[in-house]
Amino acid sequence: MEDQWKRTALLVIGMQKDIIEEGSVMCVKGGKAIVPSVMEAVELARRRGILVVWVVREHDPQGRDIELFRRHFYSSGKLGPISKGSAGAELVDGLEIREGDYKLVKTRFSAFFATHLHSVLQGAGIDSLVIAGVQTPNCIRQTVFDAVALDYQSVTVLVDATAAATPEVHHANIFDMKNIGVSTPTLQEWRQSAS
Numbered sequence: 001m002e003d004q005w006k007r008t009a010l011l012v013i014g015m016q017k018d019i020i021e022e023g024s025v026m027c028v029k030g031g032k033a034i035v036p037s038v039m040e041a042v043e044l045a046r047r048r049g050i051l052v053v054w055v056v057r058e059h060d061p062q063g064r065d066i067e068l069f070r071r072h073f074y075s076s077g078k079l080g081p082i083s084k085g086s087a088g089a090e091l092v093d094g095l096e097i098r099e100g101d102y103k104l105v106k107t108r109f110s111a112f113f114a115t116h117l118h119s120v121l122q123g124a125g126i127d128s129l130v131i132a133g134v135q136t137p138n139c140i141r142q143t144v145f146d147a148v149a150l151d152y153q154s155v156t157v158l159v160d161a162t163a164a165a166t167p168e169v170h171h172a173n174i175f176d177m178k179n180i181g182v183s184t185p186t187l188q189e190w191r192q193s194a195s
Contacts, residue, residue: 002049008154009126010045011111012038013055013133013140015095018081018088020134025073026081028135030163030170037161037187039094041132044191051124052101054091055111055133055143058084065107110142118150128154130190132161136173144177156183158190 015038018024020031045052059066061083063074074080082089097103104117111117121129129147131140140162147155157177164170174184185193 004128005048005050007125008045008048008128008130009051009053009121009124010041010130010132011053011055011143012042012095013111013131013143014057014135015054015092015133016056016082016088017090017092018086019057020092021088024081024088028163029165030167031134034132034134034161034163035092035094037158038132041130041158041161041187041190042095045130046098050130051126052098053111053117053120054097054101054103055117055139056089056091056103056105057082057107058089058105059107060084061086067108108142109138110146111139112143112146112150127152128156130156130158132158134163136162136164136170141173141177144182145180148180148182154183155181156185156190158187159184160186 018026019028021027042052059080059082061079063071063080079086102120104111104115106115108114129152131144133140140157144155144157159174178184
């Protein structure tokens, strides 16, 4: 399995304070509950020598690069959510980027859209992806569908290290991803496969 882990990347998506912490206009209600599972997935990936890619949003403080439907969050003259350099754009407590990890900044749902993620992964010899983070119907789903379209050999979504606003929305999207050949193990099942 060691060779396979060298060809695998763990994408940790959206685990930032403005997306996870309560009180933010961008808060994903199910996000806080998965923080321990995401922490465990990251540690397991590091032990196995899997590349950890931190996929984060960092927007222009005036909101010029965010989707049109969210621009109103930036129009009041106040600092908008997940603005570059703000405390809200930082990873939640307990998660940290370490030497050897890779940080990718995106401005849309998919980690592949208008980024260099695919080239970075190809350059590293990565053909398999494992996904953790938020939120299942948006960033997770778009990234997964793009990964499948780009012919990654294996795409895995850790079902209990990903979340949405409600369990019903989460499970409906997991069901859709299973139907396109995506593996959806629990963290425990993925841990056992990594033994």
